[in-house]
Structures are given as structure tokens and as C-alpha cells.
Amino acid sequence: xxxxxxxxxxxxxxxxxxxxxxxxxxxxxxxxxxxxxxxxxxxxxxxxxxxxxxxxxxxxxxxxxxxxxxxxxxxxxxxxxxxxxxxxxxxxxxxxxxxxxxxxxxxxxxxxxxxxxxxxxxxxxxxxxxxxxxxxxxxxxxxxxxxxxxxxxxxxxxxxxxxxxxxxxxxxxxxxxxxxxxxxx
Amino acid sequence: xxxxxxxxxxxxxxxxxxxxxxxxxxxxxxxxxxxxxxxxxxxxxxxxxxxxxxxxxxxxxxxxxxxxxxxxxxxxxxxxxxxxxxxxxxxxxxxxxxxxxxxxxxxxxxxxxxxxxxxxxxxxxxxxxxxxxxxxxxxxxxxxxxxxxxxxxxxxxxxxxxxxxxxxxxxxxxxxxxxxxxxx
Numbered sequence: 001x002x003x004x005x006x007x008x009x010x011x012x013x014x015x016x017x018x019x020x021x022x023x024x025x026x027x028x029x030x031x032x033x034x035x036x037x038x039x040x041x042x043x044x045x046x047x048x049x050x051x052x053x054x055x056x057x058x059x060x061x062x063x064x065x066x067x068x069x070x071x072x073x074x075x076x077x078x079x080x081x082x083x084x085x086x087x088x089x090x091x092x093x094x095x096x097x098x099x100x101x102x103x104x105x106x107x108x109x110x111x112x113x114x115x116x117x118x119x120x121x122x123x124x125x126x127x128x129x130x131x132x133x134x135x136x137x138x139x140x141x142x143x144x145x146x147x148x149x150x151x152x153x154x155x156x157x158x159x160x161x162x163x164x165x166x167x168x169x170x171x172x173x174x175x176x177x178x179x180x181x182x183x184x185x
Numbered sequence: 186x187x188x189x190x191x192x193x194x195x196x197x198x199x200x201x202x203x204x205x206x207x208x209x210x211x212x213x214x215x216x217x218x219x220x221x222x223x224x225x226x227x228x229x230x231x232x233x234x235x236x237x238x239x240x241x242x243x244x245x246x247x248x249x250x251x252x253x254x255x256x257x258x259x260x261x262x263x264x265x266x267x268x269x270x271x272x273x274x275x276x277x278x279x280x281x282x283x284x285x286x287x288x289x290x291x292x293x294x295x296x297x298x299x300x301x302x303x304x305x306x307x308x309x310x311x312x313x314x315x316x317x318x319x320x321x322x323x324x325x326x327x328x329x330x331x332x333x334x335x336x337x338x339x340x341x342x343x344x345x346x347x348x349x350x351x352x353x354x355x356x357x358x359x360x361x362x363x364x365x366x367x368x369x
Contacts, residue, residue: 012284012285012288012289012292013281013284013285018277018278018281021277022274022277025270025273025274025277026270029266029269029270029273030266030270032217032269033262033265033266033269036224036262036265037258037262040251040258041251044249044250044251044254044258045249045250045251046249046250047248047249048247048248048249048250055240056240058250059236059237059239059240059250059253060236060237060240062232062236062250063232063233063236063237066232066250067229067232070225070228070229070232071225074221074222074224074225075221077221078217078218078221081217081221081269082213082214082217082218085210085213085214085217085273086210086213086214089206089209089210089213090206090210093205093206093209093280094202094206096205096284096288097202097205097206100202100205100288100314100318101202103318104318104321107321107322107324107325108321110325110368111324111325111328113366113369114369115369116368116369126284127284127288129292130288130291130292130295133291133292133293133295133296133299134295136295136296136299137295137296137298137299138368139299140298140299140300141329141367141368142367142368144367145364145365145367145368148364149361149364149365152357152360152361152364163350167346167350167353170343170353170357171343171344171346174340174343174344174360175344177336177340177364178337178340178341178344181333181336181337181340183300183301184301184303184330184333184337185301185302185303185304185330
């Protein structure tokens with residue numbers, strides 16, 4: 001039981017979704033690095049003193065002076081990039097997390113014995129074959145249930161005749177149901 | 186006819202799953218922090234000698250320190266961008282692969298269930314959230330199988346015959362009621 005069967009009704013994750021995620025990640029990273037570049041540009045672009053000694057001393061002492069600026073700019077970059085990437089993850093990945101959450105609710109409802117509706121996800125949600133597979137399973141169960149009940153009803157209809165015929169028909173219906181149920185394991 | 190303005194607003198469901206999105210956010214944050222730390226170390230080390238070197242060489246054609254460090258900064262910023270983006274892309278592809286694998290197994294398990302296989306385990310995915318989800322599917326399947334087995338044993342008892350007609354009728358009705366509970 002693996003991927004190829006799952007691909008029958010369409011991909012679990014669409015390529016367009018992955019491409020969109022990568023594109024947004026690229027823009028996000030570029031934005032973070034751009035902000036870092038801007039901070040460093042404004043820190044380093046102050047004009048150097050005009051005379052020889054001034055420039056010499058300014059360049060010699062620049063490295064220790066730039067250390068905290070560099071640390072703060074990297075920290076700002078990390079915070080901004082982490083924040084925007086976290087927002088991106090929540091915004092993009094809820095197209096997978098949402099359907100999973102919904103399916104969990106449906107499974108809980110099914111297990112509690114409540115009426116189970118056909119599952120359909122929102123537009124743009126990923127993992128659509130999951131809903132189709134669940135509906136397929138519930139549909140198969142319902143068809144079997146209807147067939148078994150119909151067989152029992154048919155047998156009951158013959159109970160208007162004599163008891164022996166009624167009993168024979170009922171036992172026949174039960175045997176038919178048993179044969180039908182044999183596929184469940 | 187209902188007045189739509191009197192109906193309470195439908196709550197917007199955001200569907201945020203910390204168990205699924207949380208680790209992804211932490212992994213991306215880890216990549217960004219590691220990238221930033223490497224950038225900081227490399228640029229700090231480079232700044233120590235680049236300005237000293239420029240001072241000693243004495244070619245003061247630069248208007249600002251930025252002109253001294255421009256090439257070095259451009260190179261390191263480009264490396265930071267490509268490093269973080271490529272590592273993030275690999276993480277995205279790993280996440281997609283893990284999702285395809287985990288959910289693919291769940292889909293196959295449900296399709297097998299439609300064909301009557303309610304006992305083969307769904308199998309665990311590499312992400313805990315999918316493992317937990319697979320467990321929920323397995324629980325639903327095993328409960329269905331238990332119901333089917335109960336109905337089957339009751340039906341087998343009815344089919345063997347030998348019981349009085351009154352008891353047969355009673356158990357027949359019970360069987361019908363049990364069948365009605367499947368996938369209501």
C-alpha cells in the first residue's frame with residue numbers, strides 16, 4: 001500500500017502548491033537578506049574623515065566598532081525572517097493541516113456512532129484524495145448495509161405465507177448476508 | 186423565511202495544527218538562525234582584517250567603509266540567501282515527501298477498507314501527526330470490523346437453525362438493528 005494507488009484520483013500535494021511555497025520562501029529569504037543588507041549599508045556608508053591620519057585611524061578602529069552593529073543586524077534579520085517564515089508556514093501549511101483536522105473530526109464522529117456526512121474539503125486544500133477515499137469506504141459500507149437490509153426485508157415479505165417458508169427464506173437471507181460479509185477481514 | 190441579519194456570524198475556522206505546523210516552523214527557524222550565525226562569524230572575521238588591510242595599504246580612494254567591504258558583503262549576503270533558501274527548499278521537499286508518504290498510506294488504507302480489508306495496519310509515517318492520524322483511521326476500521334464480526338457471529342447462529350421460531354424472530358430483529366448501526 002503506497003503512493004501509486006493514491007495517485008489515481010489526483011495528486012495528494014499539487015505541484016503548483018509546492019512551487020508557490022518555494023516561491024514565497026524565496027521572496028521571504030530575499031526580503032530578510034535585503035533588510036540585513038540595508039542595515040549594514042547604512043551602518044557602513046558614513047563618510048570617512050578626509051585627512052590621511054583620520055582615515056587610517058577610522059579604518060583601524062572600525063572592526064571593533066562594527067562588531068555590535070553586525071550582531072544586532074544579524075539578530076534583527078533572524079527575528080524578522082523567523083517571524084515571516086513562521087507566518088508563511090502557518091498560512092501555507094494550513095492547506096494540509098486543515099483537511100487533516102477536519103478528517104479527524106469526521107473520524108471521531110464516525111466512531112461515536114453519529115451520522116457521517118460526505119466529506120469535502122475547501123477549494124485550494126491539498127490531500128483531496130483522502131476525502132475521496134473516506135467517502136468511497138463509507139459509501140461501500142452503506143451499499144453493503146442497504147443490500148443486507150434489503151435481503152432481510154425481502155425475506156420478511158414472504159412471511160405472509162406459512163411459517164416454514166418464512167423461516168426458510170429468512171435463513172436463506174442470513175446465509176446470503178454471511179457470504180457477503182466474508183469479504184471483510 | 187429567515188432574516189440573514191439575525192443569524193449569528195459563522196465562526197471562521199483557521200485550522201492551525203501546532204503538532205504539524207509547529208515542528209516545520211521550528212525547523213525553518215533553525216535554518217535561519219544557523220545561517221545568520223555562520224554569516225555573523227564569517228563577516229566578523231573578515232571585517233577584522235579587511236579594514237586593517239585597507240588602512241595599512243593606504244589607498245584612500247574610498248568615500249566610506251562600505252566601499253571597502255562592498256564586495257565581501259555582497260558575496261556573503263548572496264551566500265546567506267542561497268544557503269538559507271536551498272536548505273529551506275530541501276526542508277519543504279522533505280515535508281512534502283513526508284506528507285505524501287503519510288497521507289498516501291492513509292488513503293491506501295481507506296481504499297483497502299472499501300474492498301473489505303479492515304485489519305491491515307495503516308502504517309506509521311515519519312511525522313508524528315500522520316502517525317497519530319493513521320492510528321485514528323485504524324481505530325475506526327477496527328471498530329467497524331468488530332461490528333461486522335459481531336453481526337457475522339449472530340448471523341451464523343441464526344443460519345444454523347434449530348432455535349424456536351419466537352427466539353429466531355427476536356434475534357432476527359436484533360440482527361437488523363445491528364446492521365442499521367453500520368455507517369449511519
